[in-house]
Amino acid sequence: MKRTHGFTLVEMIITIVLVGIVGAILTLQIKPALQSYQSVARRANLVNQADTAIKRMVTDVRSAVPNSLNMTATPAGICMEMVPTVAGGRYRVEPDTTNPDASRAYDPGATDKVFDVLTALPNVARGDIVVIGNQSTDDLYKTRSNMAPIKAMTAPDASIGVVRVELETSAPFSARDDGARFVVVPQNQQVVGYLCAGGNGRLAGGDGKGTLLRTVRKLTDPGQCPTAGTPAVVASKVADCGFVYRESEGATQQSGYLQLRLGLANGDESVTLTAGAHVENVP
Known part of the structure; x- marks a missing residue:
């Protein structure tokens, strides 16, 4: 009669305990690395969104009709409009x-x-x-x-x-x-606007509560940066958004300076970028 070989109950318990200990150690070692990777990915995504949004705004500003840049405070948020050229x-x-x-x-x-x-x-x-x-x-x-x-x-x-x-x-x-x-x-994009909608700040989960929108209207249409229809979303999860424009005075009145500020937040990660652009107002 052959003897059947196998695991005893004690051996199985010891194995389970050892596997659990090894798993716990690996979790302690791997979890911070995964969290760090996810944080870096979120931060990189925020930087990319903010940088792309600012570059798009600066491009529109620099190609606009001279003396067309207009800042308005609307019920929906801060509105910056301009008349683009082709x-x-x-x-x-x-x-x-x-x-x-x-x-x-x-x-x-x-x-x-x-x-x-x-x-x-x-x-x-x-x-x-x-x-x-x-x-x-x-x-x-x-x-x-x-x-x-x-x-x-x-x-x-x-x-x-x-x-x-x-x-x-x-x-x-x-x-x-x-x-x-x-x-x-262009007849199909007579007035282009950027609207800081939703206000500045964060939601309970840490995400920015605002949205940066790009609006389009005709010169004869009333209202600045209209939100009717489906404005293009330039950036979401906006926690800080602002535009400051100053025209030079005196001999250099045909130039101006625009400062853009855009902050995005996703959970515990956030990024704020600022950029300046000289505006040529020579007709």
Whole structure:
């Protein structure tokens, strides 16, 4: 008769105890490493979100129409709006000396609103808006006397210009730009805004309670940074959000300085980034 080999109850208990001790030791060693890894991942994600959001805002600001940056306190939060551009260039201010009848110079008092452009206009289409000589936010958001939508663009003789622009409206522009400059505003994104919605601070779990939104509206639409519809979320879990803009005075009044502050929080991890941007307000 063969003897059956196996584990005794005592051996099994000892094995279970040893495995438990080893598991507890491994847990004590691995748990902090896992927690540290998760914390680093959360922090890196917050830094990436904040950095991307600030860079996007600065990019929009630097491509905006001069003197279009506008700060407003709304019931939904702090609103920063601007009028973006997709192109720009210089227009002809005097007829071509060798072919004056064929060339078309810009005339603030003309009624046909056709003029030659001395630079190419990529990414510009019918309905986009030409802005000339903008001096203040009121020119854009209230009177709108220095802009007109594009009706058509043609290619004149290469010797007198690159593009001939025909505008929809016959109302004259209010002024001529000293540098013969103009910019073009896209018809589908006439006013872009950034809204610090939800306020600053944290929720009970440690996450930021606010949201940074990017809004779009037309120049004729009332209200700043509208929240109707579905504004794009630029950053979530916002714990601190603020914009400060100061225009220079005196001889340097055609420049300004914008300071952006964005703080994000996720649980016990948080990050706050600040950035500054010089704003060129030469029309």
